[in-house]
Amino acid sequence: MSPELLELLVRSLVIFFIFAITLLIATYSTLAERKVAGFLQDRLGPDRAGPFGLFQPLADAVKLFFKEEFIPSAANKWLFIVGPSLAMLTALMSSAVIPFGNVFVFDGQEIPVQGMSVDIGLLYIFGVVSLGVYGLMIGGWASNNKFSLLGAIRAASQNISYELAMGMSIIAVLMLAGSLDLREIVIDQQQSVWNVIRQPLGFIIFTTCAFAECNRTPFDLPECEQELVGGYHTEYGSMKLGLYLFSEYINMFVSSAVISTLYFGGYDVPYLSQLGLDKNIETIIGIAALFGKIFFFIFFFMWVRWTLPRFRYDQLMNLGWKSLIPLAILNLIITGGVILAFENFSK
Numbered sequence: 001m002s003p004e005l006l007e008l009l010v011r012s013l014v015i016f017f018i019f020a021i022t023l024l025i026a027t028y029s030t031l032a033e034r035k036v037a038g039f040l041q042d043r044l045g046p047d048r049a050g051p052f053g054l055f056q057p058l059a060d061a062v063k064l065f066f067k068e069e070f071i072p073s074a075a076n077k078w079l080f081i082v083g084p085s086l087a088m089l090t091a092l093m094s095s096a097v098i099p100f101g102n103v104f105v106f107d108g109q110e111i112p113v114q115g116m117s118v119d120i121g122l123l124y125i126f127g128v129v130s131l132g133v134y135g136l137m138i139g140g141w142a143s144n145n146k147f148s149l150l151g152a153i154r155a156a157s158q159n160i161s162y163e164l165a166m167g168m169s170i171i172a173v174l175m176l177a178g179s180l181d182l183r184e185i186v187i188d189q190q191q192s193v194w195n196v197i198r199q200p201l202g203f204i205i206f207t208t209c210a211f212a213e214c215n216r217t218p219f220d221l222p223e224c225e226q227e228l229v230g231g232y233h234t235e236y237g238s239m240k241l242g243l244y245l246f247s248e249y250i251n252m253f254v255s256s257a258v259i260s261t262l263y264f265g266g267y268d269v270p271y272l273s274q275l276g277l278d279k280n281i282e283t284i285i286g287i288a289a290l291f292g293k294i295f296f297f298i299f300f301f302m303w304v305r306w307t308l309p310r311f312r313y314d315q316l317m318n319l320g321w322k323s324l325i326p327l328a329i330l331n332l333i334i335t336g337g338v339i340l341a342f343e344n345f346s347k
Helices: 003-040 056-066 077-097 121-142 146-177 182-191 200-213 238-263 279-305 313-346
Strands: 103-106 109-112
Touching (some): 003 056, 003 238, 056 238, 077 238, 103 279, 121 146, 121 238, 146 182, 146 200, 146 313, 182 238, 200 313, 238 279
């Protein structure tokens, strides 16, 4: 087998493994959501389907698969199907450039634990996430339902508003790392300190915007049931509804992975390299550490959902435009000033 073909095969296996892990974690996040809600509300979560309720996600999937497929007669049938499909596709594509570990070394050949290694990984994630809102817009518009359309419009305006503050908070990280490559950002943190220490304000802004991008409480106005019945997916049922709901959990997993990578060192474990362990052992420990950080942030997403009330829509927009964007600009100015001061001091 030629080296090029072997590299393509290895890369395909890594991508398949990452997609499988993403789907598995998103699947059991639905169960974790109910268990966390039960814990915070002093009650039991699902515990009937299998031991400790572990088969509940499987039962939910079977229920959705066997529910009747229904398309409203006045809906645009093709776009009605494209909407949830696009939401699911963009959610899955986002995890391809995240470095889930360092590299495995076999027979002198290095295998990075990353689906795609590109120099513009962060830009790729932003581009794909920006396309995700089209899935919500298309689904809401194609339903030919006023409540669905209002939910879709809310989703579009909310995502656009909070992407501005999120993008500016990331620029400060790029100024420190000097690269759009997520692996280079992790290496930069390994060589200095985690960005949550250097960019505490940027971390708060990015995390807040991640809640809005994932449509998670208290920013779940696009599917506010008190006002919009079910929001953009009011007319959906069966697996088309399942794709919308499932894509939200995948987005939550990807957001947690990006937060961990940008601000908490990704797969970095402080002082691990000083223990003299085998390279592959270090990589395995790094992967475990990254997933530990991801699971913490997934829990944080759920904790906030069952703790804080939903904002009004005017409050949500005011927070994005009048608070987060000015703070992100201030963070950029402070970061640039500190970098210039250190450069002048070093001279």
